[in-house]
Amino acid sequence: MELLKKLCDASGPPGYEEEVRQVIIEHFKGLGFEPITDHTGNLFFVKEGKPGKPRIMLDAHLDEVGFEVIGHSGDGDLRVKSIGGIDDRVLGAKHVLVGSKKLKGVLGMKAPHNQDHNEYYAVVPLKALAVDIGAKDKAEAEKNAPLGTHVVFDTVTEEWGDVIKGKSFDDRAGCWVICKAMEMTTDCTLIASFTFGEELGMLGAKFSARRFAPDIMISLEGTSAGDMPEVPEHQQCSKMHGGPVITFEDKSIIIPRAYREMLEDTAKKSKIEYQYKGTVTGGTNAGRMQFETGGIPCVVIAAPCRYIHSPVSLVAKKDLTGMIELTKAFITRIDKEGLPQ
Amino acid sequence: MKETIEKLNKIIAPSGFEDNLGKELIEILKPMVADTDFMGNITVSHRGKAPKILVLAHIDDDSIVVNHIEKDGFLRFYPASNIKEQQLIGREVVFPNGTVGLVGAEEVTEGTVLSFDKMFIDIGAEDKKTAQKMVSIGDHAAIKHTPSVVGDRIIGTNSCKIPSSILAHVAKEFDGATDVTFAFCVQGRLGARGASAVITRENPDLLITIETIFATDTPNCPNKAKLNLDEGPVLVVGAVTPTDKHVNAIIEETAESAGIKIQKAVKTHYDIGDARMNSMLSAVPMATIAVPCRNYQFSSVISSNDAVLAAKLLSKILRKKLIK
Numbered sequence: 093m094e095l096l097k098k099l100c101d102a103s104g105p106p107g108y109e110e111e112v113r114q115v116i117i118e119h120f121k122g123l124g125f126e127p128i129t130d131h132t133g134n135l136f137f138v139k140e141g142k143p144g145k146p147r148i149m150l151d152a153h154l155d156e157v158g159f160e161v162i163g164h165s166g167d168g169d170l171r172v173k174s175i176g177g178i179d180d181r182v183l184g185a186k187h188v189l190v191g192s193k194k195l196k197g198v199l200g201m202k203a204p205h206n207q208d209h210n211e212y213y214a215v216v217p218l219k220a221l222a223v224d225i226g227a228k229d230k231a232e233a234e235k236n237a238p239l240g241t242h243v244v245f246d247t248v249t250e251e252w253g254d255v256i257k258g259k260s261f262d263d264r265a266g267c268w269v270i271c272k273a274m275e276m277t278t279d280c281t282l283i284a285s286f287t288f289g290e291e292l293g294m295l296g297a298k299f300s301a302r303r304f305a306p307d308i309m310i311s312l313e314g315t316s317a318g319d320m321p322e323v324p325e326h327q328q329c330s331k332m333h334g335g336p337v338i339t340f341e342d343k344s345i346i347i348p349r350a351y352r353e354m355l356e357d358t359a360k361k362s363k364i365e366y367q368y369k370g371t372v373t374g375g376t377n378a379g380r381m382q383f384e385t386g387g388i389p390c391v392v393i394a395a396p397c398r399y400i401h402s403p404v405s406l407v408a409k410k411d412l413t414g415m416i417e418l419t420k421a422f423i424t425r426i427d428k429e430g431l432p433q
Numbered sequence: 434m435k436e437t438i439e440k441l442n443k444i445i446a447p448s449g450f451e452d453n454l455g456k457e458l459i460e461i462l463k464p465m466v467a468d469t470d471f472m473g474n475i476t477v478s479h480r481g482k483a484p485k486i487l488v489l490a491h492i493d494d495d496s497i498v499v500n501h502i503e504k505d506g507f508l509r510f511y512p513a514s515n516i517k518e519q520q521l522i523g524r525e526v527v528f529p530n531g532t533v534g535l536v537g538a539e540e541v542t543e544g545t546v547l548s549f550d551k552m553f554i555d556i557g558a559e560d561k562k563t564a565q566k567m568v569s570i571g572d573h574a575a576i577k578h579t580p581s582v583v584g585d586r587i588i589g590t591n592s593c594k595i596p597s598s599i600l601a602h603v604a605k606e607f608d609g610a611t612d613v614t615f616a617f618c619v620q621g622r623l624g625a626r627g628a629s630a631v632i633t634r635e636n637p638d639l640l641i642t643i644e645t646i647f648a649t650d651t652p653n654c655p656n657k658a659k660l661n662l663d664e665g666p667v668l669v670v671g672a673v674t675p676t677d678k679h680v681n682a683i684i685e686e687t688a689e690s691a692g693i694k695i696q697k698a699v700k701t702h703y704d705i706g707d708a709r710m711n712s713m714l715s716a717v718p719m720a721t722i723a724v725p726c727r728n729y730q731f732s733s734v735i736s737s738n739d740a741v742l743a744a745k746l747l748s749k750i751l752r753k754k755l756i757k
Contacts, residue, residue: 326501326509327550340571341498341513346449346620348471352571368570372498372511383626383713386634387472432471 105158152266153290176291262314344379447496491621506558625706677718
């Protein structure tokens with residue numbers, strides 16, 4: 093869990109993934125892999141298999157939802173905009189970390205007695221919030237957090253018994269699963285693809301797909317758990333502790349039936365508890381890669397995360413280990429049987 | 434053409450589940466040899482002189498996707514393509530395996546705002562177990578159509594069957610010298626997903642898409658450019674769909690010299706399919722020929738003459754030198 097903690101605590105909103113990349117590079121160097129990078133910020137590691145065997149890409153995105161500094165007020169506050177989708181309702185009074193120096197800050201807002209009637213009863217939008225880093229004036233704020241400085245939620249990853257608390261399981265959970273899965277032995281070529289900018293619209297995916305043109309792509313993701321009060325069964329995306337989530341369809345892709353069935357069958361045969369992504373919502377890099385280089389079959393395996401895209405998410409250890417087992421079992425099966433015809 | 438359109442109307446082809454229609458198209462296209470990829474895209478290639486032209490038509494229907502089966506056998510669903518709630522209430526939907534369902538909602542009273550999470554499909558199953566034998570999670574269903582032919586017009590056709598019918602006619606008879614690939618693409622109603630895969634594989638020099646477009650000759654239709662049934666195929670112009678002026682000019686000349694009356698229209702919305710196809714291409718010229726359809730909540734009235742002329746026009750322009 094040490095690596096997962098390092099990955100989740102690293103700051104990396106879209107376009108600012110350097111810290112996450114360094115954690116991954118360090119891990120793979122320990123395993124004897126050389127990093128491959130491109131100008132966009134994607135990071136790859138390749139484990140060559142035997143010729144003629146399928147080339148399997150394992151993809152996870154490096155970025156998390158966060159903010160960037162777009163201005164400074166006279167009082168020394170930072171004005172920020174979100175990069176990636178964050179609900180305004182989870183923002184007020186939250187601790188944040190600013191820039192690579194990780195300056196402490198808080199998303200400050202007007203006190204209730206200063207709010208007019210309408211403001212009092214409305215959700216406070218991000219534009220009405222400011223990041224307070226304790227700077228005494230504009231000059232100090234500009235010096236410590238210039239324009240284009242990234243901001244993330246200040247959440248330390250902790251183990252809560254069978255559950256882990258952290259800020260960025262979407263998609264450091266996927267990054268972690270790849271790190272673990274790449275240690276396996278197989279005759280297939282494994283391409284670990286850590287892509288930038290998924291939260292801003294799958295920005296890194298096409299470069300990754302075009303560079304390696306894999307025979308199949310396995311997208312490892314963090315997805316939303318919907319096991320909350322007042323959410324009817326048919327509106328629940330997934331359930332925590334329910335095992336890895338297999339997507340049949342989301343807003344970006346219909347998983348090719350033969351591939352999805354092979355993945356499900358692998359889970360059944362390996363006795364890995366799994367669940368469907370129950371809602372047709374969201375999208376992943378698979379949505380972008382599916383039509384690159386003439387069409388790449390993609391499957392998605394995800395970890396159910398409660399309170400995704402917020403300062404604090406929860407993920408169950410069991411679901412994460414299930415993801416690793418399922419990914420490895422699927423690769424072993426592809427190695428043995430080849431891809432569906 | 435009428436027969437083909439009627440035949441294809443009988444085959445349900447929701448996005449992602451176009452296999453049955455694909456098989457029928459392969460049958461229609463014989464003796465041409467058709468290739469099918471893992472997504473289900475069907476391509477027929479006439480190898481010839483450069484430039485390499487790719488002609489696309491989508492083959493899928495607008496559809497819904499089942500995400501949950503209730504214990505009493507009702508299906509919960511999401512819209513897969515651009516479908517509005519009120520367009521579905523009370524309509525019959527069909528799954529590719531023939532299972533028929535009726536769309537209902539939990540409560541429809543005056544003033545109710547319909548939302549998909551309160552809607553369901555009744556397939557007549559008495560419980561979950563029975564329903565699971567008929568439908569699986571992830572299955573798609575499309576709206577049932579039973580068109581009638583009145584003279585040259587087809588009433589109640591699924592407009593999604595028109596582009597593929599036209600393309601099948603042209604592909605089967607084409608004997609020009611140009612290098613042309615005819616592609617019958619899956620998941621077009623989800624934003625040209627199949628087409629995008631074909632484009633990245635074929636890497637064409639020119640792209641021609643066959644589509645349908647809303648006719649505006651209905652009572653009190655808002656004042657857009659007049660697009661009438663029976664007045665010929667439509668050449669799409671303007672910036673919204675980035676069609677190529679040079680290619681469009683050749684298409685116009687060709688239509689004129691062949692005595693084919695055409696109409697022109699500017700697309701009023703930039704759809705995700707166009708955007709996606711463009712992002713897959715690197716500055717490749719594009720042209721779009723469309724058939725006017727009076728569209729009433731997924732069922733359309735068309736003139737088969739317009740479709741016949743669209744096929745004739747396409748066949749003629751593919752013999753022209755379209756790009757330098």
